[in-house]
Amino acid sequence: MSIKTYVLRRLLALIPVAIVVATVAFVLIHLAPGDPASVIAGPDASPEDIARITQQMGLDRPLPVQLVSWYGRLLQGDLGRSIFLRKPVFDAILDRLEPTLLLTIAATIIAVLIGVPAGVVSARYHNSFADQAFMVVALVGISVPNFLLGLLFVLFFGVWLGWFPVAGYSPLEYGWLGTLRSLVMPAFALGLVQSALIARIARSSMLDVLREQYITAGRAKGLGERAVIYKHALRNALIPTVTIIGISFAILLSGAVVVETVFNIPGLGRLVVSAVLRRDYPVVQGVVLCVAGVYMLINLAVDLSYLVIDPRVKYQ
Amino acid sequence: MAVSPASEALALEPARAGSRRIPLWLTQLTRRRITLIGLVIMVITLTVGVLAPVIAGSPTHMDVKSRLSKPGAAHWFGTDDVGRDVYSRVVYGARLSLMVGSAVVLFSFVFGMTAGLVAGYYRALDNPVMRVMDGLMAFPAIILAIALMASLGPSVTNVIVAIGVVYTPRVARVVRGSVLVVRETSYVEAARALGASDLALVGRHIVPNCLSPVIVQGSFVFAAAVLTEAALSFLGVGVPPYVPSWGNILSEGRLYIQQAPWLVLYPGAAIMLTILGLNLFGDGLRDVLDPKIRGLQGDRQRAA
Numbered sequence: 001m002s003i004k005t006y007v008l009r010r011l012l013a014l015i016p017v018a019i020v021v022a023t024v025a026f027v028l029i030h031l032a033p034g035d036p037a038s039v040i041a042g043p044d045a046s047p048e049d050i051a052r053i054t055q056q057m058g059l060d061r062p063l064p065v066q067l068v069s070w071y072g073r074l075l076q077g078d079l080g081r082s083i084f085l086r087k088p089v090f091d092a093i094l095d096r097l098e099p100t101l102l103l104t105i106a107a108t109i110i111a112v113l114i115g116v117p118a119g120v121v122s123a124r125y126h127n128s129f130a131d132q133a134f135m136v137v138a139l140v141g142i143s144v145p146n147f148l149l150g151l152l153f154v155l156f157f158g159v160w161l162g163w164f165p166v167a168g169y170s171p172l173e174y175g176w177l178g179t180l181r182s183l184v185m186p187a188f189a190l191g192l193v194q195s196a197l198i199a200r201i202a203r204s205s206m207l208d209v210l211r212e213q214y215i216t217a218g219r220a221k222g223l224g225e226r227a228v229i230y231k232h233a234l235r236n237a238l239i240p241t242v243t244i245i246g247i248s249f250a251i252l253l254s255g256a257v258v259v260e261t262v263f264n265i266p267g268l269g270r271l272v273v274s275a276v277l278r279r280d281y282p283v284v285q286g287v288v289l290c291v292a293g294v295y296m297l298i299n300l301a302v303d304l305s306y307l308v309i310d311p312r313v314k315y316q
Numbered sequence: 317m318a319v320s321p322a323s324e325a326l327a328l329e330p331a332r333a334g335s336r337r338i339p340l341w342l343t344q345l346t347r348r349r350i351t352l353i354g355l356v357i358m359v360i361t362l363t364v365g366v367l368a369p370v371i372a373g374s375p376t377h378m379d380v381k382s383r384l385s386k387p388g389a390a391h392w393f394g395t396d397d398v399g400r401d402v403y404s405r406v407v408y409g410a411r412l413s414l415m416v417g418s419a420v421v422l423f424s425f426v427f428g429m430t431a432g433l434v435a436g437y438y439r440a441l442d443n444p445v446m447r448v449m450d451g452l453m454a455f456p457a458i459i460l461a462i463a464l465m466a467s468l469g470p471s472v473t474n475v476i477v478a479i480g481v482v483y484t485p486r487v488a489r490v491v492r493g494s495v496l497v498v499r500e501t502s503y504v505e506a507a508r509a510l511g512a513s514d515l516a517l518v519g520r521h522i523v524p525n526c527l528s529p530v531i532v533q534g535s536f537v538f539a540a541a542v543l544t545e546a547a548l549s550f551l552g553v554g555v556p557p558y559v560p561s562w563g564n565i566l567s568e569g570r571l572y573i574q575q576a577p578w579l580v581l582y583p584g585a586a587i588m589l590t591i592l593g594l595n596l597f598g599d600g601l602r603d604v605l606d607p608k609i610r611g612l613q614g615d616r617q618r619a620a
Contacts, residue, residue: 020451024460031467143592145543147550148584151570155581159574166573254456258547262570269551272459276466276553288463292455 003307010300019071021292025285026070030063040083040279053083057282079286084278089286092271099169099183100256100267103190106183107252110191111198112245118195119202120237124229126207134199141196146255150189150262157185167264186263190255194248201244206237239309246302250295257291344604354596361590364407365414372407375560376400384576394578396568406582408560413542413590416476420541421534423480424487429530431484432491433518437499446492449485457482461544465553472555479544483537490533494526501525528605535598539591546587562587 032039037054054060057080058069073080079089118138122131158166164185170178209215210233218228257269264270268287275283346352364371379399387394393402435445452460464478498504504521512520548554549563550570557564562583569579 016447017450017454020448021454024451024455025463028463028467031464032469139595140588140592143595144588145546145591147547148566148587151566151573151580152584154570155573155577159577250456254459257462258458258551261551272462273551273553276462279466281466284463284466288455288459291459295456296454 006307007304010303014296014300017296021289021296022071022074023067025289026067028285028288029281036281040281042279056081074289079289080282082275082280082283084275084280085283089282092283093268093286093290096266096268096271098172098267099265100253100260100269102172102179103183103186103256103259103265103267104249104253106187107190107194107256108245108249110187111194111248111252114192115195115198116202116241118199119241120206120234122199122203123206123210123237135203138196138199141193142200144193146190146193147258147262149193150186150259153185153189154262169263169265169267182263182265186259186265189262190252190259194252194255198241198244198248202237202241205240206233209233209237212236239306242305242309243302246298246305250298253294254291345600348600350596351600354593354598354600357589357593358597361410361593362414365410368407368411372404373401375404375408376558384572387578393582394576396565396576396579397572402565402578402582405560405565406562406586409562409565409583410586410590412472412555412559412561413545416472416479416545417538417541419476420479420483421538423476424483424537425530425534427480428484428487429491429523431488433495433522435488436492436495437514437518437522442492445488449488452481452485453489457540458544458547461548462551462553465548470554470556472559475545475548475554478548479541482544483540487530487533487537490529491526494529495522498522498525532598532602532605535594535601539594539598542587542590542594
């Protein structure tokens with residue numbers, strides 16, 4: 001099979017998954033007990049409000065008709081209108097994208113810059129004190145939820161030491177330095193937990209490679225340890241690690257949604273949580289679909305990146 | 317101490333008899349010190365959760381006169397903004413976490429195993445069932461849980477259902493993978509040749525031989541369920557605010573972090589210890605029951 005057919009087949013395989021994702025998002029409204037329109041309108045709504053929402057969202061039509069028109073609207077990129085914010089869901093998401101995106105990128109960089117070297121050093125000095133210390137820290141690290149680490153940072157570096165702002169976000173338009181300051185604690189809270197996971201994966205993948213025959217061969221022909229580790233072992237060990245970097249970005253994106261609440265950052269996470277509390281279903285659906293879409297595309301990109309990184313991978 | 321060969325043999329005898337009564341995997345499990353630490357932490361959490369009504373006072377009683385009081389003799393972990401005893405709330409929080417964790421494991425096992433068995437055993441159903449599971453897994457866990465809570469509304473049962481739905485496809489995938497391997501083995505073929513019915517084949521031969529990876533998955537699902545419940549409640553979309561849960565205490569603690577850091581520190585320590593215990597035990601369990609997926613793949617399972 002050629003690369004082209006393989007890529008095409010992977011793209012086609014996304015279609016059924018995308019249909020299920022869209023259907024799950026559609027079902028969300030109808031899963032709530034009772035008539036959806038009155039649930040959305042809230043307990044104090046007048047019959048006119050309920051009628052207006054029913055009409056606006058087309059809830060009076062038969063379910064299959066609603067589902068088909070839902071698919072149709074999604075294909076045109078139309079996520080509907082927010083009931084509470086009174087604007088298109090797409091615009092509401094765009095308004096809140098900047099902090100979430102910057103936080104996710106910063107956290108991914110932190111996770112990789114700490115996780116990969118820690119894993120490589122641990123494998124290089126396998127069973128040494130440094131290795132065991134790193135792995136104990138990593139084990140504790142994967143046991144701390146990111147929002148708890150965030151709260152502890154607020155307590156230590158915000159309240160007690162006063163180094164960083166306790167909460168809030170300074171948008172890029174007011175200068176990147178302020179943005180950076182407001183993102184340091186949330187990005188570390190998010191990134192450190194993930195770096196523990198990356199360190200464990202980088203270490204075990206490096207240890208696997210170091211057991212390979214070509215490493216022994218390299219040593220046997222008199223290569224220096226440095227060349228063996230960094231030229232031969234590291235490059236091969238990075239293959240599974242690169243996968244993890246891509247997946248990390250996706251995981252951190254959903255983690256950002258939680259960490260934003262700790263630091264009062266007005267991003268996608270605050271948007272979706274307040275939408276849940278206001279029963280603003282179109283916004284919940286929109287955010288959920290966008291995050292799931294990004295998640296799917298990243299997973300696809302990770303799979304396809306194997307083709308570039310590792311020529312041995314067979315397309316099946 | 318010098319021991320003569322005869323007395324050594326005598327001393328060994330009861331031990332050998334004892335090890336036969338204790339299953340081999342259990343002795344293997346407790347041999348590693350780090351797994352044992354995990355087991356001890358789990359037993360402590362379990363005891364605290366089960367004995368909550370005995371070892372703690374009322375988690376909802378409001379002593380308004382001593383709001384936000386510091387940890388001391390009267391209130392070991394201090395009090396919160398309406399004067400409730402934080403120690404009692406943390407102890408009852410353990411009870412809730414254990415309940416949510418076990419119920420989610422049960423939920424995801426029942427539905428995940430059914431889906432996985434059906435998909436793995438009946439080839440015609442493999443594609444439709446697994447595409448639905450793939451679709452559910454296309455959502456990041458916490459996002460799907462938040463979305464489901466949006467429609468189900470806040471209650472303990474709904475939190476269990478929402479997190480259960482999130483982890484069902486992960487169990488289904490593991491079960492299907494094992495079924496695909498086991499159904500091709502010669503002992504299944506032999507049973508089929510002897511005329512065993514589908515039900516007997518699945519119940520007597522396939523399920524028991526698929527269990528190890530599922531049990532390993534169970535300890536990680538439990539940990540993930542405890543974490544997800546805490547995160548949902550922290551965000552205010554989990555269990556109702558009056559239910560003592562670690563996430564709820566942290567959510568209130570965030571607002572009073574300057575005046576009352578104990579509202580964050582004690583429930584935080586409880587979450588960390590519980591998850592650490594589950595992770596330590598889960599790693600040990602995996603090495604004993606499922607030696608094929610050490611390290612790398614195991615972490616990938618966790619990452620997903």
